[in-house]
Amino acid sequence: MLLIKGGRVIDPAGRRDEAGCLVLENGTVKDFVPGDQSPKGFEGRVIDASGKWVVPGLIDMHVHLRDPGYEWKEDIRTGTRAAAAGGFSSIACMANTKPVNDHPEVTRYIREKAEREGAAAVFPVAAVTRGLEGKEMADFAELAEAGAVAFSDDGRPVASSLMMRRALEYAKAFGLLILSHSEDAELCHGGAAHEGWTAHRLGLPGIPSAAEEVAIARDILLARQTGGKLHIQHISTKMGVDLLRMAKRAGLSVTGETAPHYFTLTDASLEGYDTNAKMNPPLRGEEDRMAILEGLIDGTIDAIATDHAPHDDYVKRCEFIAAANGIIGLETALPLSLGLLAGGKVTPGRIVELLSANPAQILALSGKGSLRKGADADVTIIDPEAEWEYRAAEVRSKSRNSPFFGWKLQGRAAATIRGGRVTHSLLAGVAADA
Amino acid sequence: MEWKRRHVLGLADFRVEEMEFVIDTARSMEEILTRDIKKVPALRGKTAVNLFFEASTRTRTSFEIAGKRLSADVVNFSSATSSVTKGETLLDTAKNIEAMKPNILILRHPASGAPHFLSRFVSCSIINAGDGANEHPSQGLLDLYTILKAKGKVSGLKIAIVGDILHSRVVRSDLHSLGRMGAKLWLCGPSTLVPKEMERTGARVTYDIREAVKDADVVMMLRIQLERQKTAYFPSLREYSRMFGLNRDVFSLAKEDAVILHPGPINRGVELSDELADSEQSRILNQVESGVAVRMALLYLLAGGHDASH
Amino acid sequence: MKKGSKKVILDAKGMERALSRLTHEILEKNKGAEDLVLVGIMSGGVPLSKFIQEKIRVIEGIAVPAGYVDITLYRDDLSRAGYQPRLKRTEIPFSIDEKKVILVDDVLFTGRTIRAAMDALIDFGRPKNIQLAVLIDRGHRELPIRADYVGRNVPTSRSETVDVMVQGSREDWKVMLNEFTPAKGE
Numbered sequence: 001m002l003l004i005k006g007g008r009v010i011d012p013a014g015r016r017d018e019a020g021c022l023v024l025e026n027g028t029v030k031d032f033v034p035g036d037q038s039p040k041g042f043e044g045r046v047i048d049a050s051g052k053w054v055v056p057g058l059i060d061m062h063v064h065l066r067d068p069g070y071e072w073k074e075d076i077r078t079g080t081r082a083a084a085a086g087g088f089s090s091i092a093c094m095a096n097t098k099p100v101n102d103h104p105e106v107t108r109y110i111r112e113k114a115e116r117e118g119a120a121a122v123f124p125v126a127a128v129t130r131g132l133e134g135k136e137m138a139d140f141a142e143l144a145e146a147g148a149v150a151f152s153d154d155g156r157p158v159a160s161s162l163m164m165r166r167a168l169e170y171a172k173a174f175g176l177l178i179l180s181h182s183e184d185a186e187l188c189h190g191g192a193a194h195e196g197w198t199a200h201r202l203g204l205p206g207i208p209s210a211a212e213e214v215a216i217a218r219d220i221l222l223a224r225q226t227g228g229k230l231h232i233q234h235i236s237t238k239m240g241v242d243l244l245r246m247a248k249r250a251g252l253s254v255t256g257e258t259a260p261h262y263f264t265l266t267d268a269s270l271e272g273y274d275t276n277a278k279m280n281p282p283l284r285g286e287e288d289r290m291a292i293l294e295g296l297i298d299g300t301i302d303a304i305a306t307d308h309a310p311h312d313d314y315v316k317r318c319e320f321i322a323a324a325n326g327i328i329g330l331e332t333a334l335p336l337s338l339g340l341l342a343g344g345k346v347t348p349g350r351i352v353e354l355l356s357a358n359p360a361q362i363l364a365l366s367g368k369g370s371l372r373k374g375a376d377a378d379v380t381i382i383d384p385e386a387e388w389e390y391r392a393a394e395v396r397s398k399s400r401n402s403p404f405f406g407w408k409l410q411g412r413a414a415a416t417i418r419g420g421r422v423t424h425s426l427l428a429g430v431a432a433d434a
Numbered sequence: 435m436e437w438k439r440r441h442v443l444g445l446a447d448f449r450v451e452e453m454e455f456v457i458d459t460a461r462s463m464e465e466i467l468t469r470d471i472k473k474v475p476a477l478r479g480k481t482a483v484n485l486f487f488e489a490s491t492r493t494r495t496s497f498e499i500a501g502k503r504l505s506a507d508v509v510n511f512s513s514a515t516s517s518v519t520k521g522e523t524l525l526d527t528a529k530n531i532e533a534m535k536p537n538i539l540i541l542r543h544p545a546s547g548a549p550h551f552l553s554r555f556v557s558c559s560i561i562n563a564g565d566g567a568n569e570h571p572s573q574g575l576l577d578l579y580t581i582l583k584a585k586g587k588v589s590g591l592k593i594a595i596v597g598d599i600l601h602s603r604v605v606r607s608d609l610h611s612l613g614r615m616g617a618k619l620w621l622c623g624p625s626t627l628v629p630k631e632m633e634r635t636g637a638r639v640t641y642d643i644r645e646a647v648k649d650a651d652v653v654m655m656l657r658i659q660l661e662r663q664k665t666a667y668f669p670s671l672r673e674y675s676r677m678f679g680l681n682r683d684v685f686s687l688a689k690e691d692a693v694i695l696h697p698g699p700i701n702r703g704v705e706l707s708d709e710l711a712d713s714e715q716s717r718i719l720n721q722v723e724s725g726v727a728v729r730m731a732l733l734y735l736l737a738g739g740h741d742a743s744h
Numbered sequence: 745m746k747k748g749s750k751k752v753i754l755d756a757k758g759m760e761r762a763l764s765r766l767t768h769e770i771l772e773k774n775k776g777a778e779d780l781v782l783v784g785i786m787s788g789g790v791p792l793s794k795f796i797q798e799k800i801r802v803i804e805g806i807a808v809p810a811g812y813v814d815i816t817l818y819r820d821d822l823s824r825a826g827y828q829p830r831l832k833r834t835e836i837p838f839s840i841d842e843k844k845v846i847l848v849d850d851v852l853f854t855g856r857t858i859r860a861a862m863d864a865l866i867d868f869g870r871p872k873n874i875q876l877a878v879l880i881d882r883g884h885r886e887l888p889i890r891a892d893y894v895g896r897n898v899p900t901s902r903s904e905t906v907d908v909m910v911q912g913s914r915e916d917w918k919v920m921l922n923e924f925t926p927a928k929g930e
Binding site for chain 1: 446544546547551565567568631632665
């Protein structure tokens with residue numbers, strides 16, 4: 001039995017935003033008692049969440065765990081620890097491992113290892129095509145049986161329009177979802193940075209916005225053609241947001257996500273050829289950043305997902321063009337997302353939607369994303385006032401590729417609970433369960 | 435003014451007075467090249483390493499001669515026959531060379547920003563001899579020097595640059611050197627190779643060579659690379675040459691005392707006709723001459739009066 | 745802050761007399777102006793060598809070729825300088841082969857400038873001989889160098905400086921001796 005008292009329970013899916021106590025038992029949410037008094041006769045562990053928010057466990061639906069195959073960058077153990085430290089009780093991991101997760105054996109390996117050693121629940125996303133090569137569809141049904149919650153070739157696009165069509169259509173029958181890394185690889189043509197004034201000034205080959213826009217348009221229209229379910233990953237362009245908005249207005253089953261760096265940074269961060277500002281899709285211009293903020297505010301963008309992409313020093317400490325793409329993000333996602341509150345247009349409830357309720361719904365993770373009676377006992381306790389500095393020495397991830405080191409952040413996960421067990425805690429007197 | 439730079443990575447942040455200082459120093463260096471004994475002991479005992487990851491005989495030879503004229507020891511390291519083919523990273527290669535204590539590293543590399551990156555990790559001076567499509571500062575300065583010698587001034591001149599502007603680091607350095615000194619720059623080429631963005635630098639963009647060359651004081655032609663045709667930047671060399679090559683007919687639109695420049699090597703008959711390449715108005719060989727003097731100036735300013743450890 | 749007293753040790757008239765005497769000595773020792781060339785050491789030696797050149801024209805009616813040399817690139821103390829010494833210009837638009845070169849400088853001190861100037865001259869050709877004419881010899885030689893013709897010997901201490909002011913018109917020429925006294929507390 002676990003009692004979380006004194007906090008503000010914010011649960012948009014459960015239609016609740018009020019002060020109260022949450023009671024967890026046997027791995028599920030047993031009860032909610034309004035007010036800040038503990039229920040009479042309670043015996044069990046008590047966590048004091050005064051001054052804090054109590055929200056459904058956060059879910060990051062776009063993480064690269066690098067396990068199996070690239071364990072020097074990250075593995076399931078360290079990746080889920082980083083997730084828990086960032087407030088995430090569940091994560092969905094991408095298929096670009098080695099071997100690629102295009103086979104039920106790999107899916108099972110990930111699930112089982114996560115069960116044994118993970119500090120967060122891990123939901124594998126399997127490949128759309130074998131080897132991510134875009135030529136042959138992977139065995140969707142069998143992968144789903146092994147535990148895959150969705151399909152994505154992320155890291156790469158599904159280049160062939162015909163293959164994308166088939167994938168959307170085939171997945172439809174099983175009610176499965178395609179997550180799309182929407183990019184026209186040929187238009188990228190050796191680019192390393194967003195095609196714009198900054199890339200020009202630095203003499204870097206550009207990746208035009210059109211490379212993403214053309215692909216998002218294609219994917220949306222194929223979803224329309226087939227009636228399949230589509231989720232657009234890491235949206236970085238204004239037109240990308242506009243296209244998603246149009247798709248929703250047309251009633252299509254399309255959802256979309258963006259990453260914290262796309263609403264926090266622009267290509268100005270490339271100054272000095274900083275490889276910690278290099279990712280794919282690239283950081284874009286201010287106009288794009290503003291459009292993404294707008295999309296988060298008006299409901300066009302459904303989720304915030306980090307695209308946590310750990311990389312070792314060797315592939316980042318080099319000349320810009322040769323550097324690998326990606327940054328880590330699990331431990332900074334929450335404070336950066338809380339930064340959205342500053343404009344006054346985003347409510348705490350909306351943030352919980354973006355980081356928990358919506359990802360749960362999109363990936364159909366039953367029992368997650370809300371604190372209704374009977375939901376899984378996944379809870380994140382957020383201290384919205386906590387002021388801290390993000391330091392490289394304190395990072396839980398194995399990798400250190402982040403542009404946010406040295407940033408003074410506000411807001412952080414004070415504690416993360418998964419299945420009733422505390423996986424992370426900064427609260428006095430509350431230790432993480434082994 | 436006092437020279438304080440430890441590296442020459444690009445002209446982007448060079449003040450006008452710094453560029454003038456280099457040109458002034460180059461003038462003194464050029465005098466040495468007219469003597470019988472073309473050598474001074476200024477860099478005696480200093481070592482310069484040419485670290486070239488892209489083929490280039492011309493620039494490398496120019497730096498080598500410049501170093502030797504100042505009595506420096508010059509060592510050439512070219513990637514084709516080296517550890518790089520065995521997969522060694524740029525950083526490792528540079529650190530290995532740095533362990534042998536050179537005073538100056540002259541770096542040419544296909545990645546933009548490579549010298550800036552290295553400057554964070556090595557303690558010797560670095561001269562950028564061309565990084566990707568970013569900059570080629572010694573070329574920008576020697577073009578400035580050549581035009582000053584030919585025309586006496588740069589301010590107010592109309593300078594047309596024709597060719598693959600998009601991929602040209604020479605243009606980008608020239609925009610800093612010539613543009614900041616008051617020249618009116620016109621950039622011309624096929625629309626796939628001349629980004630509109632360039633107008634933000636103050637230059638004019640045109641896709642019509644006749645408009646660019648009309649009344650120009652200086653016409654600079656750039657080498658067109660065959661690979662660009664292979665990635666569909668333009669349909670064929672023939673069409674490119676017809677529309678953007680400089681011949682007597684087009685050149686007659688320029689001012690009567692206009693001069694022709696080209697960073698080399700020339701695709702004779704493609705971007706520049708034989709006749710014009712060898713004409714009175716061509717200053718292409720002067721560029722080469724100026725290049726040695728400018729590079730001597732840069733080597734002297736970086737290594738002439740300092741200890742290896744700053 | 746450096747403090748010190750300044751003293752004029754040679755005024756314009758005095759300089760003129762000294763330079764005229766020097767010119768006569770040069771002509772006497774070389775038995776005329778044949779095969780003579782003048783090379784002034786940048787910057788102080790240049791106006792002085794011009795003066796000597798004019799004087800020779802007046803006395804002998806001969807125009808002796810005069811040039812100037814910048815020794816910056818030949819200095820032996822380049823590595824010790826904390827900044828980049830600005831280059832000046834060298835112009836010797838005539839052959840020095842088999843000529844008697846009169847090197848002209850304003851102040852002879854350690855002798856290192858003269859050594860550098862000789863290195864530079866040797867690169868230009870093979871003179872018959874090199875002779876040195878200086879306006880002021882202030883002692884403290886660090887190399888075995890001596891002047892053939894001296895305008896004035898001025899014994900100095902190491903902390904003093906001798907400035908030959910030859911900018912502007914000849915009436916304003918003068919030679920200053922500056923004593924350097926370190927301020928208290930340094």
